[in-house]
Amino acid sequence: MSEQMRMTVENVDLYYGNFRALRSITLNIPANRVTALIGPSGCGKSSFLRCLNRMNDLVPGARVSGSILMDGEDIYAPHVDVVLLRKRIGMVFQRPNPFPMSIYDNIAYGPRIHGEKRKAVLDELVESSLRGAALWEEVKDRLSKSALGLSGGQQQRLCIARSLAVKPELLLMDEPASALDPISTAKVEDLIRELRENYSIVIVTHNMQQAARISDYTAFFLSGELVEYGPTGTMFTNPRDQRTEDYITGRFG
Amino acid sequence: MTRQRMGDRIATALLWAAGILILVILAAFLIRILGQGLPVLDWNFLTSKPRAMAAGGGIGPQLFNTFYITALSLLISLPIGVGAGIYMAEYAKPGRLTELIRLSTEALASVPSIVLGLFGMILFVNGMGWGFTIAGGALALSLLNLPVLVRVTEEAVRAVPQSYREASLGLGATRWQTIAKVILPSALPGILTGVTLVAGRAIGETAILIYTAGVTVSRHFPDPSLMAAGETLAVRIWAVKSEGLVPDADRIAAGTSALLVLVVLVFNFLLAAPLYWYRSRNSR
Numbered sequence: 001m002s003e004q005m006r007m008t009v010e011n012v013d014l015y016y017g018n019f020r021a022l023r024s025i026t027l028n029i030p031a032n033r034v035t036a037l038i039g040p041s042g043c044g045k046s047s048f049l050r051c052l053n054r055m056n057d058l059v060p061g062a063r064v065s066g067s068i069l070m071d072g073e074d075i076y077a078p079h080v081d082v083v084l085l086r087k088r089i090g091m092v093f094q095r096p097n098p099f100p101m102s103i104y105d106n107i108a109y110g111p112r113i114h115g116e117k118r119k120a121v122l123d124e125l126v127e128s129s130l131r132g133a134a135l136w137e138e139v140k141d142r143l144s145k146s147a148l149g150l151s152g153g154q155q156q157r158l159c160i161a162r163s164l165a166v167k168p169e170l171l172l173m174d175e176p177a178s179a180l181d182p183i184s185t186a187k188v189e190d191l192i193r194e195l196r197e198n199y200s201i202v203i204v205t206h207n208m209q210q211a212a213r214i215s216d217y218t219a220f221f222l223s224g225e226l227v228e229y230g231p232t233g234t235m236f237t238n239p240r241d242q243r244t245e246d247y248i249t250g251r252f253g
Numbered sequence: 254m255t256r257q258r259m260g261d262r263i264a265t266a267l268l269w270a271a272g273i274l275i276l277v278i279l280a281a282f283l284i285r286i287l288g289q290g291l292p293v294l295d296w297n298f299l300t301s302k303p304r305a306m307a308a309g310g311g312i313g314p315q316l317f318n319t320f321y322i323t324a325l326s327l328l329i330s331l332p333i334g335v336g337a338g339i340y341m342a343e344y345a346k347p348g349r350l351t352e353l354i355r356l357s358t359e360a361l362a363s364v365p366s367i368v369l370g371l372f373g374m375i376l377f378v379n380g381m382g383w384g385f386t387i388a389g390g391a392l393a394l395s396l397l398n399l400p401v402l403v404r405v406t407e408e409a410v411r412a413v414p415q416s417y418r419e420a421s422l423g424l425g426a427t428r429w430q431t432i433a434k435v436i437l438p439s440a441l442p443g444i445l446t447g448v449t450l451v452a453g454r455a456i457g458e459t460a461i462l463i464y465t466a467g468v469t470v471s472r473h474f475p476d477p478s479l480m481a482a483g484e485t486l487a488v489r490i491w492a493v494k495s496e497g498l499v500p501d502a503d504r505i506a507a508g509t510s511a512l513l514v515l516v517v518l519v520f521n522f523l524l525a526a527p528l529y530w531y532r533s534r535n536s537r
Contacts, residue, residue: 055419084425087425090423091419093416095416097419099421100438109424109426113421113425113427113434162420166425
C-alpha cells in the first residue's frame with residue numbers, strides 16, 4: 001500500500017487475564033480511507049478496535065503488548081495523556097448511546113468538556129457536526145428536545161455527530177449499524193462514505209456486504225488472529241487465504 | 254378449568270389481595286391518625302410554645318427543630334454519604350480497603366438506633382460537655398443516614414448504563430467530568446429517592462434524639478442556636494405520652510402525630526417535585 005498511514009500497529013497482543021484475545025496483530029491504517037474489520041463473533045475485531053483508543057484500559061485485567069503508533073507516536077507510552085488521545089480518536093458504539101440530554105447538549109458535550117464556552121462557537125459546531133452527520137435537516141427545529149426522543153437511526157447519526165464535534169483525526173466505529181433498520185443503515189453507510197473525505201475511519205462489521213460497500217481496505221480476523229488484510233476489492237474477489245474465501249463465501253461464520 | 258388456569262386465578266387473586274391489604278392498612282392508619290389529630294391542628298398549636306404543666310401548649314419549637322435537625326443531619330451526611338457511594342461505585346478497586354469500607358457501611362447500617370443514641374450521648378452530651386443540643390442530635394442522626402446514603406448512591410451510580418461512561422470517555426472526558434456531567438445527573442433520581450427515604454426516617458427518629466438533642470426546647474422560639482436543646486415532633490410524642498405532666502397530653506400527642514405524618518408528606522413532595530420535573534424534561 002502506498003498510502004499515507006494514520007496508524008501503524010505492530011505485533012499487538014491483547015490479554016484479558018490469562019485469555020489471549022489477540023495474537024500478534026500487525027496492520028496499518030491508512031489516512032482518509034475506510035478500513036473494515038470483519039470476522040465471526042468473538043474473533044477479536046471489536047477488542048482490536050478498543051485497543052486503538054485505549055478503551056480496553058477500562059476493562060480490569062486487560063493488557064496490551066506490541067506497539068501502536070499514531071502519526072509516529074506510541075499511544076501506549078507512559079507519558080501519553082489518554083484523555084487527549086481519546087479526543088483525537090472518536091468512537092461510535094454498537095448501540096446508539098446518546099446522553100439523556102437535549103440534542104444540542106449532546107453535540108456540545110465534547111467541545112464543552114474541552115473548555116469551549118463561547119455560545120456562537122458552540123452553535124456553529126453543533127450545526128456543522130449535525131450537517132456532517134446528515135442529521136441537521138431532521139432535527140434543526142428541535143435542538144432543545146431530548147435526544148432520547150429520536151429514532152434509533154437518528155440517535156446513531158447523533159452519536160456520529162457528537163464524535164465529529166471534537167474534530168477527531170480518526171473515527172472508530174464498532175458495528176454502528178447493527179442495531180438499525182435497513183433504511184437507517186443505508187443512511188449511516190452513505191454518511192460513512194462521505195466522512196471518508198475528511199476522516200480516517202476504522203469500522204467493525206459482521207456484515208460482509210456492508211464491508212464490501214463502504215470500505216477501501218478490509219482486515220479479516222479469526223480467533224484473535226489477523227488472517228488477511230488488503231484492498232477490499234481484491235479481498236472479496238481474489239482472497240489469498242482459504243479461510244478468508246470460506247468466510248466471505250458464507251461457508252462458516 | 255384446567256389445573257394451570259386454576260393456579261393462575263388463585264395467584265392473581267392472592268397477589269391482588271396482598272396489594273389491597275397494604276392499601277387498607279395504610280388507609281385505616283391514616284384515617285385514625287389524621288381523624289384524631291387534624292382537629293387539634295390550628296395556627297396557635299403550630300406556632301406556640303409548649304407548656305410544662307398547664308393545658309393548651311403548642312409544638313412550635315418542636316416543628317422548627319424537626320426541620321432544623323433533619324436538614325442539618327442531611328447537610329452533614331449527604332456529602333460524605335454520596336461521596337463514599339460514588340467512590341465505591343466508580344473508583345474502588347476490589348481489595349482490602351474496599352472490603353473494609355463496605356463492611357463498615359454494613360456494620361453502621363445494622364447498629365440499632367438506640368445504640369447510636371447512647372453513643373451520641375457519650376460523645377457529644379458528656380464527652381464534649383455540650384449537654385443536649387441540636388448539633389449533637391444532628392451529628393448522631395447523620396450516623397443513621399450515612400450507610401443508607403452510601404448504599405443508595407452506589408447502587409444508583411452502578412445502575413447508570415456503561416454506554417454513557419464509554420461515550421463520555423470516548424470523547425476525551427476525564428473521569429471526573431464523566432461523573433459530574435453524565436453519571437451523577439443520570440443517578441440523581443435514584444439518589445433523591447434515597448434522600449427521601451433517609452429524610453423520612455430522620456424526621457420520625459426518636460431513640461437517637463432523646464439521648465442527644467433531649468426532651469426539652471429552648472426558651473426562645475425560634476432559636477437557631479446549634480447549642481440549644483432540640484426536642485423534635487417525634488420525640489415530643491414519646492415524651493408527652495410517657496412522662497408528660499400536662500392534662501391534655503393525649504390531645505397534644507394526637508395533634509403532633511398528625512402533624513408528623515403531614516411533615517413527612519410535605520418533605521417527600523418537596524423532594525419528588527424537582528425529580529418529576531427533571532424526568533419529564535429528559536425522557537422525551
